[in-house]
Amino acid sequence: MAFNTFIGGIHPPENKHLTEDKAFSNLSIPQLCYIPMQQHVGKPANPIVEVGDTVREGQLIGLSDGYISANVHASVPGKVVEIGRYPTLYSKEGVCVVIEAQGAFSTSGKILDEEQWESLTALDLINRVAEAGIVGLGGAAFPTHVKLQPPRKRQIDTLIVNGSECEPYLTVDDMLMQTHPSEIIEGVRVALKILGITQAFIGIEKNKPKAIQALEERLTAISIPEKITVAPLKVKYPQGAEKQLIHSILKRNVPSGGLPMDVHVVVQNVGTIFAIREAVVLRKPLFERFITVTGEIVKKPGNYKARLGTRISDVIEECGGLTEKPGKIIMGGPMCGIAVDTIEIPVVKGTSGLLFLKNEEIQVSQYRPCIRCGRCVAVCPAGLMPFELVNAIEKGRYDLVEPSNPFDCIMCGSCAYCCPSKRPLNHFIRMAQEKLHKKHKQ
Amino acid sequence: MPQKKSLAPELVLSSAPHVKAGQSITSIMWMVVLALMPATLYSVYLYGIHALLVICVAIIAAVASEALYLFLMKKPVTILDGSAVITGLLLAMNVPPDVPLWTVGIGSAFAIIIAKQLFGGLGFNIFNPALAGRAFLMASWPVYMTTKWHTFTPTNVLSQGITNITDMPEQAFDVVTQATPLGALKEVPKLLSDLHVLPDMLHNLLFSKEMLKSLFVGNVGGCIGETSALLLILGGLFLLYKRIITWHVPAMYIGTVVIFMYCYYSLSGFPYPVEATVYHVFSGGLMLGAFFMATDMVTSPVTWKGMLIFGAGCGILTCVIRLWGGYPEGVSYSILLMNTAVPLIDRYTKPRIFGTRA
Numbered sequence A: 001m002a003f004n005t006f007i008g009g010i011h012p013p014e015n016k017h018l019t020e021d022k023a024f025s026n027l028s029i030p031q032l033c034y035i036p037m038q039q040h041v042g043k044p045a046n047p048i049v050e051v052g053d054t055v056r057e058g059q060l061i062g063l064s065d066g067y068i069s070a071n072v073h074a075s076v077p078g079k080v081v082e083i084g085r086y087p088t089l090y091s092k093e094g095v096c097v098v099i100e101a102q103g104a105f106s107t108s109g110k111i112l113d114e115e116q117w118e119s120l121t122a123l124d125l126i127n128r129v130a131e132a133g134i135v136g137l138g139g140a141a142f143p144t145h146v147k148l149q150p151p152r153k154r155q156i157d158t159l160i161v162n163g164s165e166c167e168p169y170l171t172v173d174d175m176l177m178q179t180h181p182s183e184i185i186e187g188v189r190v191a192l193k194i195l196g197i198t199q200a201f202i203g204i205e206k207n208k209p210k211a212i213q214a215l216e217e218r219l220t221a222i223s224i225p226e227k228i229t230v231a232p233l234k235v236k237y238p239q240g241a242e243k244q245l246i247h248s249i250l251k252r253n254v255p256s257g258g259l260p261m262d263v264h265v266v267v268q269n270v271g272t273i274f275a276i277r278e279a280v281v282l283r284k285p286l287f288e289r290f291i292t293v294t295g296e297i298v299k300k301p302g303n304y305k306a307r308l309g310t311r312i313s314d315v316i317e318e319c320g321g322l323t324e325k326p327g328k329i330i331m332g333g334p335m336c337g338i339a340v341d342t343i344e345i346p347v348v349k350g351t352s353g354l355l356f357l358k359n360e361e362i363q364v365s366q367y368r369p370c371i372r373c374g375r376c377v378a379v380c381p382a383g384l385m386p387f388e389l390v391n392a393i394e395k396g397r398y399d400l401v402e403p404s405n406p407f408d409c410i411m412c413g414s415c416a417y418c419c420p421s422k423r424p425l426n427h428f429i430r431m432a433q434e435k436l437h438k439k440h441k442q
Numbered sequence B: 001m002p003q004k005k006s007l008a009p010e011l012v013l014s015s016a017p018h019v020k021a022g023q024s025i026t027s028i029m030w031m032v033v034l035a036l037m038p039a040t041l042y043s044v045y046l047y048g049i050h051a052l053l054v055i056c057v058a059i060i061a062a063v064a065s066e067a068l069y070l071f072l073m074k075k076p077v078t079i080l081d082g083s084a085v086i087t088g089l090l091l092a093m094n095v096p097p098d099v100p101l102w103t104v105g106i107g108s109a110f111a112i113i114i115a116k117q118l119f120g121g122l123g124f125n126i127f128n129p130a131l132a133g134r135a136f137l138m139a140s141w142p143v144y145m146t147t148k149w150h151t152f153t154p155t156n157v158l159s160q161g162i163t164n165i166t167d168m169p170e171q172a173f174d175v176v177t178q179a180t181p182l183g184a185l186k187e188v189p190k191l192l193s194d195l196h197v198l199p200d201m202l203h204n205l206l207f208s209k210e211m212l213k214s215l216f217v218g219n220v221g222g223c224i225g226e227t228s229a230l231l232l233i234l235g236g237l238f239l240l241y242k243r244i245i246t247w248h249v250p251a252m253y254i255g256t257v258v259i260f261m262y263c264y265y266s267l268s269g270f271p272y273p274v275e276a277t278v279y280h281v282f283s284g285g286l287m288l289g290a291f292f293m294a295t296d297m298v299t300s301p302v303t304w305k306g307m308l309i310f311g312a313g314c315g316i317l318t319c320v321i322r323l324w325g326g327y328p329e330g331v332s333y334s335i336l337l338m339n340t341a342v343p344l345i346d347r348y349t350k351p352r353i354f355g356t357r358a
Helices: A124-131 A174-181 A181-195 A207-222 A240-248 A268-279 A312-318 A375-379 A386-394 A398-404 A415-419 A425-441 B025-047 B050-073 B081-094 B101-119 B130-138 B142-147 B169-179 B179-186 B188-193 B199-206 B209-219 B228-243 B248-267 B271-281 B286-293 B302-325 B331-348
Strands: A031-038 A061-065 A078-088 A093-100 A160-162 A199-205 A226-234 A265-269 A288-294 A300-305 A325-333 A338-340 A354-358
Touching: A031 A078, A061 A093, A093 A199, A124 A174, A124 A181, A124 A268, A160 A181, A160 A240, A160 A268, A174 A181, A174 A268, A174 A288, A181 A207, A181 A226, A181 A265, A181 A268, A199 A207, A199 A240, A207 A226, A207 A415, A207 B142, A207 B199, A226 A240, A240 A265, A240 A398, A265 A268, A268 A288, A268 B050, A354 A386, A375 A386, A375 A415, A386 A398, A386 A425, A398 A425, A415 A425, B025 B050, B025 B228, B025 B286, B050 B081, B050 B101, B081 B228, B101 B130, B101 B199, B130 B142, B179 B188, B179 B271, B179 B286, B179 B302, B188 B199, B209 B302, B228 B286, B248 B271, B248 B286, B248 B302, B271 B286, B286 B302, B286 B331
Parallel strands: A160 A199, A160 A265, A199 A226, A288 A354
Antiparallel strands: A031 A093, A078 A093, A288 A300, A325 A338, A325 A354
C-alpha cells in the first residue's frame, strides 16, 4: 500500500523532536486533584461521593448519566475536600470533585494480575469498558462503549486503530506504540471480540518508523486468529481525522453527514485501545493517561503519565518549570488543541498533550480580506470552498452558507493554517455550525 | 480549603489552529515584486533612464492613489502590503518605454482607484488592476501606447540602423524594422502578398536563429517589461519554487499558445511553423502575462481545475487576437476577458465534497 493518503491536507512543521525520544515517566501525585465530572462528550457524570469521604485510587466517584456519558474515577487515594465549580477544559465552571491525596495506592507501582479475557463474552467485555469510564483518548473524548456498540443494523467489518498522530508536537501515541506493542495488540483483539469481527488495521504515519517496526515485529512473533495489519500512512495533516484515515487505508468514503459505521468501520485511537486492554485485562479504570508536555520553553519536555485531575500548574512544576512566561498554553496539539486561559485547568481524559508557546511563537495579527489565492480550497480534505463559505458567514448571508455544506467541515484547521490573509476560517465555520444548529433546534 | 485562583489574563486565547504557515499577503506581494526585478532592471538597462522614470512614476502614483483613497475613506492605510506597488510596476511593464510620464501616472491612478478600490479594494476587484489601467490608456491615448517604442542603436536586430542584408524591398524592410516583434509578424501576410517579399527573406530576417535568440534574451523592442522572456521565466520559476503561484495557469496558458500557433501555421501552409511558434511564445508579453498577470490570485479561479480552464482560455484568446484581431498583441485583453469568466469558472469547478458522488 504505497499510496495510503487522502485528498488535500497540509505539512505543518512537525516539531516532534523535543519529545520523540523521551520514554514515559510518571508525574508525581499532585497534592490536590481536581477531577471534573465532564471529561467526555455527552452529559456530565453525577458525583456519588460527598465531602469528607475517603476514596480509594480508582474508586468510582462520578456515575455515568444517560446513554452518552461516562464514569469518572478517583485518580488518587485520599479525602474528598470539596465538590465545587472550577474552570475546566470544557466549561468555565465545571463540577469538580477535589481530592486531597493521602493514604495507600492500590495500583501504582504494583504489577496487577492479568485476567484471562478470551473466555468472556462480548457483553462482559463491553461492560468492563463502560465501567472503566473509557472515552476516546485522541482528543474527541467520545464514550468508547457507545462507539463499540453500533446499532444492530450496521454491519461492521473492520476496526481501524488510529496511531497516525498527525498533530505536530505530540508524541504520546508514538511512544506508546514503541513501548507497549504487545498490550496494544491485545487491546485490539479485545476490541475485535467486542465488535464480533476479525479484521483490524493500525494506521501509523511513516514518520514513526520505530512504532511501525515494534508493532510489526510483535505481530510476526505471535500467532493470533485475528487479522491485524499495520498500515503505514503518508505523513500529512489531518491523516488522523476519522474519515481521512478510513479513506487512506480502505479507500472507502464515509458519506457526507454520515459516520464511519456507514462504511462498516469503527475507528479507535491507539491510546484508547491501550486503555480498553487495561480495563479488561487489569480491571483498571481510566484514571491516568499519557500526555506529551512540550514547547521550547519547557525545561523538561517529555512524555509523561499523568493522573487525571492534575492541574497544569502542577504539571509545569513537575516538568522543571518554564524558561520564560508562556504566551499561550494549549491543551492538545497546535492544530486542533484548545487554548486555555488559566493554569488551574486540570488534565482530563481528552488531554493528549500540553503545549507551551512563548510570545514570539504565537501569531496574533489582524486578519485581512480574502485574496482568493485558493489555498484553502486546495488543502481542504472535506472538499469545501472555505473562503467562499466564510465570506458568506462574514456577511451574515446564511442563505448562502447552508447550501455550501458547512457541516462537512471537520475542523482540522488546514484552511486557516495556510491562509495568507490569516483569516480564522474554521473558526467562522464553527460559529456558523453552532448558529445553524440552534436555528434547526427551534 | 482550596482557593479559587484568579484567571491569568496574560495568556492569549484564540481558536485553533495555533500555528500558521509563514506566508502572508505582504510577503507574497513583495516576493512577486522581487521576482519581477530581474526583468525590470534589464529593461532599465536596455531602454535607459526614461524607462526607469516611467516605472518610478507608475509605482509612486499607484501607492499614492491607494493611500489617498484609503485615507479619505477612513480605512486602514495598508500601502505597505505591496499590492499597490505590484499594480504600479506591472502597469509600467505594460507600456512602451518612451511613453509620456503623465500618461502612466494617470493609468496607475485609474488602476488603483477605479479598477481596484471602487470594487471594494484588495481581494474584491474583478479585473487585474494593472491590465485595466493599461486598457484604459490604450483607449484614451492609443498613439502614445502604440508608437512610443524605443529607438535602438544599430547593433540591435530590429532597428532602423540595421542594413538591409536580405535584399528585401526597402518598403517592406522599413515595415518590419520599425515595429515590435509582434508588430512585425502582424505585417507578414501583407509583405508576402503585396510587397512580393520571398519567404526566404522573411526567414532570414524574422525567423533566423539570431532573431529568435534575441527574442528569448530580450534584445528587442516592446513594452518595458515584456522583452526578456528569459528573465521573466526565471522570475516565474522563482514564484513556483516559493509556492506563491502554481503551475496550472502558466503551463496551460503557454502550452495552449504553443499548440494553437503550431496547428495554425502548419495547417495554413506557412513554411516555417516551428519558428513562427517559437517567435510567438517568446515575443510580446506572453511570459509576463502567463507568470505574473494571469496568476493574479484575486482575479483568477480558485481551484486547480478552474485555473487550467482559465489558462487555456487566456491562451486561445491571445492567439485569436494575435492572428485575427486588430492588435498585434493579445495577452492583456485575453486576460481581462478571462477575468470576467472567473465567477462562472468557479461555479462549475467546485471540488467534490468528501463523501458525495459527483
